[in-house]
Amino acid sequence: SSGINAEYGGSTKPTCARGDEIKCGGVIRLQHAQTGKNLHSHLFTAPITNHMQEVSAFGEEGKGDSGDDWQVVCSTDVWLQSSPVRLKHLATSKYLTVSGATFGHPIPGQYEITAHSSLSDGSLWKPTESIMFLSGSDDNSLHD
Numbered sequence: 001s002s003g004i005n006a007e008y009g010g011s012t013k014p015t016c017a018r019g020d021e022i023k024c025g026g027v028i029r030l031q032h033a034q035t036g037k038n039l040h041s042h043l044f045t046a047p048i049t050n051h052m053q054e055v056s057a058f059g060e061e062g063k064g065d066s067g068d069d070w071q072v073v074c075s076t077d078v079w080l081q082s083s084p085v086r087l088k089h090l091a092t093s094k095y096l097t098v099s100g101a102t103f104g105h106p107i108p109g110q111y112e113i114t115a116h117s118s119l120s121d122g123s124l125w126k127p128t129e130s131i132m133f134l135s136g137s138d139d140n141s142l143h144d
Helices: none
Strands: 004-008 027-032 038-045 053-058 070-073 086-089 095-102 111-116
Antiparallel strands (some): 004 027, 027 070, 053 111, 095 111
16 A cells, blocks of 8 residues: 655645644545655546546645645545545646546456545545654654
8 A cells, every 4th residue: 555645735735743733625636655645636537538527646845836735625624534535636627537438457356536516425535554653763654
């Protein structure tokens, strides 16, 4: 499984410290822990479902563009690990969605992730794994 880091504030604000609450309505960037690429979308057609918008990886070490900014949409004050949220792409107002289609290659069976204007169960997201870094520790291999 791949690790994802959250950067609070999107492209216009400083990053938050690990463990800080992410407020509902807040803008975040999600960064892949291994590659340093941001979750990104833009006005390109998704590779399998051509009525949806492509989602890709972009940027380097948190630096990217406005296509990397996602708004946390939830029904509480803050994003709770136990509650699903939606992620709304700020530049296009579409929601991060599992299209239901799967790729044949390069990773057979991998679901296509897209951005779409319609809300569905496929646009609900809930963290199932996270990486916990201990303050002052050089060992960043612990998971919670």
